[in-house]
Amino acid sequence: MTSPQYLPRFFIRQRITVMVNRYEIHAANPDGSEGQLLAFAEQKRMKLREQVDFFTDQSRNHRLFGFQARQRLDVHAEHDVTDENGTPLGYFRKDFAKSLLNSTWHLSGPGFDAVGQERNKVIAILRRIWSAIPYLGDIWVPFVFHFDFVDNETGQPVLSSERRRAIRDKYTVTVHDQRIDFRVAASMAVALDALQSR
Secondary structure, X not given: OOOOOOOOEEXXXXXXXXXXXXXXXXXXXXXXXXXXEEEEEEEEOOOOOOEEEEEOOOOOOOEEEXXXXXXXXXXXXXXXXEEOOOOEEEEEEEOOOHHHOOOEEEXXXXXXXXXXXXXXXXXXXXXXXXHHOOOOOOOOOXXXXXXXXXXXXXXXXXXXXXXXXXXXXXXXXXXXXXXXXXXXXXXXXXXXXXXXXX
16 A cells, blocks of 8 residues: 655754754755755644644645644654544554663554664664763764664564754655655654754
């Protein structure tokens, strides 16, 4: 089964402001360069219930899709991904216990159920040590980390998010499994950045 909104690869660029994290999602051109803007997302900080909406552009006049936590300020919170009309597309959640050593997320949608972890376990531990050091935990983290998601039944790769070296976070997202809707993949990829410290 192939999702009608399947997209094999795209890029995410983050723009940080004082109160809002902004994300631009771009298509991948055949030559590997960044193509057209597919969606623009905003994450408002200090909200009791986490929510990120994706729009056609920075005008924010037309909402395309988004995700929202079911619970308020809960490390186990499940996040529902919905389309522009609020119809469910999938969901994800962080596995808090396993994430103490290696960030672990569960991702589900029509026809698939997957789990994702940081690719490099050593980097995962070093990031935690860095975050625990006073005055260092709140500044830029010098580690490049990647996430790989695999199907729970087959063990086959379904989605990868690779951070590129840059002051501002940049990610290359590869969707290996054609069952995954672009909107679910984009939501999960943005959440890996926006919610990673939760």
